[in-house]
Amino acid sequence: MRCFTVLGPSQSGKSTLAGQLASLEVPRKSSVVPHGLELLTFEFLDEAWCALDTPGSNEALAHVHAVLLASDACILCVSPSPDDALLAAPYLRVIEASGTPCIVFVNKMDDPRGRVRDLIAALQDYTSHPLVLRQIPIREGDKVVGSCDLISERAWRYREGERSSLVELPEDLIDREHEARAELLEHLSEFDDWLLEELVEDRKPTGDALFAISSRVLRENRVIPVLVGAAGHGNGVMRLMKSLRHEAPTMEATRMRLAFESGIDEKTLVGVSFHAHYSQNIGKAVLVRALTDGIKQGTMLGGGNLGALQDPTSGRPFAGSGPAEGAVFAAIKSDHLRAPALLTGAVTVPAPAWVSAPNPALERIVVPASERDEVKLGTALARLADTDGGLTVTQDPASGAHVVAAQGPVHLREVLGALSETFRIDVSDQPITPAFREAISKVVEVQYRHRKQTGGAGQFADVQLTVRPTGRGEGFIFAEEVKGGAVPRKFIPAVEEGAREALEKGPLGFPVIDVGVVLTDGRFHSVDSSEFAFRTAARMGVRQALSQASPVLMQPIFRVDIHVPSQFSGSLVPIVSALKGQVLGFDRDEAVRGWDTFRALMPASALEELAHGVRSATQGVGYFSSSFERYEELYGRDAEAVVNAQAKAG
Structure with a gap:
């Protein structure tokens, strides 16, 4: 089975495109899994295919990154407006970082809002790979009615609900076609000496030779070809699917690329996990693409034995032979698997660095509606973070409450929704109060005597302290200058401990930083003095000094x-x-x-x-x-x- 990803900004029509590609011949099977990922399996010209339709929100980029790990190629679906090219910038960024061969599909050409050449120029600002126009639109007035292939030089007219028909290239488009074709050949000649020689000698290369060259440069990830169409009307979809079939890399090439990038022996790379989620009925499910055959229940994968294997589009168990080479399967009750990751039989290899999600930008404290759910909430958040690369979960150091860091407000709502729907925990979220501190701004000398007599052994300790501000970032510094044994050496550590305790909460109500405390003198009693007494005296003395030292926030x-x-x-x-x-x-x-x-x-x-x-x-x-x-x-x-x-x- 061959596998490709469809990605692009919201409102670009990528889901419509994925559905059209999957419906060209045999009716497709599809399934939407948590985090907005849709899997579509279908057949095209007797080959098995899997399309991975990713969510379009920028807050879901973590899942886009992971899905590319399992893809032979990807289709970047964009709007025809040059002004919208910016929205494709994050996707071009990760496509380039991942090294995934890509085809750009300019969608919604039934409603053109600018020239394709201007769109390509705008997109080119965000990628170092040359964007090579493979088709030009045929217009009648302001309406796009077909396209011309620049390699075969054949023109096609769109027909609503039917396959396009072959037509003569309009006379007024011939010059534009020659110009665009010359630009295409010039780009391709940069990667092929034979073609360069043909152009220098002013010979016209054959279409078959050009198709072979264009296939090679896509598989080698040298260029990004650009095709046009309107998925909502089925226009240009067949041509795009044929380009994928004939030009996109195979699964074997994907396995070689991933193994080389991660330093793994290609022969040991068995699969790649790219998505995971929890559901109430089955627990954790991990989506894995098999990079070899022979995987089945009980197989050692990623350092542990696989549980049940399901077809993710139907939910049915795989037959005894397991998933075919290149197929995607859901591993159930295989909690040792992590996603995204590269999988050998013996170990799980971390995914490449480019798979990492952007840092979360929105932090919230999450509080359960019932205190009885506190432990349950911690477990649920840990599971969500385990399956969502864009989510991090920590604890607030001041309160110990759970802190969720999400990609943005939409992502946060998804997390809170999962807690409610999947884990049955009602929660509320609160803003995080910054970790304010306080410091002092002047030197204070203080003497504090701790004396207590309650019957039996008493408590006595007398300390003289100098409390001063230190340099920013120097933290707490303790020293002693006691002479003549006024404070026995065995009690000095207790004085330091008491001083530290005093800094836990200052006069303004916050921990105190960047303070130096010097023990200069003191007194002790041979019977009533103890470590506890000196720790208490130091704590109370430092607190008194802090209130007199002009504290600042x-x-x-x-x-x-x-x-x-x-x-x-x-x-x-x-x-x-x-x-x-x-x-x-x-x-x-x-x-x-x-x-x-x-x-x-x-x-x-x-x-x-x-x-x-x-x-x-x-x-x-x-x-x-x-x-x-x-x-x-x-x-x-x-x-x-x-x-x-x-x-x-x-």
Whole structure:
């Protein structure tokens, strides 16, 4: 079985295209699995095929990345409007990173909104692979009524609900066809010396030779051919399917590519897992593409024995012989399998780096409606994170609550919906309060005596301390300058421990950072002094000093790397500035064409608004990663609001 992915922005008509491709001959079988992935299996010219129709939301890119891992080729479905080329930029980015051979299909040509050549020029800004036009549209007025193949030089007229008919190329299109064909041959000649010589000698190459060359350069991932049509009317779909059949790589080529990229012996690579999900009835199901035959229930795969194997489009168990080579199957009760991953019999090999999803941009605390579901919620979130590469789950260090980091609001709703529908847990989500801290701004000397007599052995400890601010980022520093044994050496560690305890919550209600404590003197009692007494004295003494040391509120600052198409870099400056961030600059992204990496320092409290701003300014294609940089002082009304809110919260 051969396998390809259909991907593209929302509203590009990719699902319609996938359905049309799968319905050209034998009626298809299909199934939609969680996360919006649809599998369609069908036959075309006596060959078995599987189309993987991916979700179109930018928040679902994690699943698009994973599905490409199992694909021989992919079809990027785009709108005919040059203004919409930007929306394809994230898909071109991952296609190029993955090395997956690609065909671009310009859909909805029944409603053209610009010239195809302008669209290709706009798309070319986002990929280093040459985009090569293989067809030109035939127009009557403003309406596209057919297309001309630039290799065979044959023209076809679209017919509603029927296959296109062969027609003569209109006279007014001959010059344009010659021009476009010359551009095609020039592109192909860059990868074939024979063709270059034919062109230099002004000889016309045969169509069969050109088809052979175009097939080779696609399989070698040298170019991206561009075809046109209107999937909603079935126009251009047959030509696209024939291109896949004759020009796209086979499963054997895919296995070689994956093995080479990951450093695996090709002979040991048995399968590739690309999707996983939990359902209430069967538990965990992992979608795997078999890269060899002989896989069946009980087979050792990925370091463990496989459970039941199902046809994902019908839900029926496979026969005793198991799935055919290249087929996709669902592994049930095979919890040792991870997705996405490369699978040998003995081990699971991590997927290549390009499969990784963009960093989550939206964090929320998730709280169960009933405290009885707390443990159940933790288990459910761990399972969701195990099957969703775009989701991360952590714990809030302050409250211990579960923190969900999703790709965006749509993704978050899917996660909360899965908790309710699949795991039967009602939850609510809350914003995360930034991890504020406090520091001191002056030196304070303090003496504190702890004395307690309650019958029996008493408690006594006297300490003299100097409490001072340290440099930003230096943390807690403890030292002692005691002379003459005023404080016995065995009690000094207890003094340090008590000082640390005092920093857990300062006068403003937050942990205290960047403080130095020096034990300068003290007194002890030969009977009543103890480690506990000195720890208590130090804790109370430091607390007293902190309240006198002019505490200031500190807010966390994050470094953010915002990845956007180059045309949007300038528009990020006012967004960052409005959120009280600091612009550090931007550079071209060396890894991918047409993108910049914009760097800034942002308050933690502004990260969610930054995510909204970046999505809005870039039509949803931009994203960013963040990492903690430092703490810096927050003052004025903003600081007062935080301190007052903390006081009310207790």
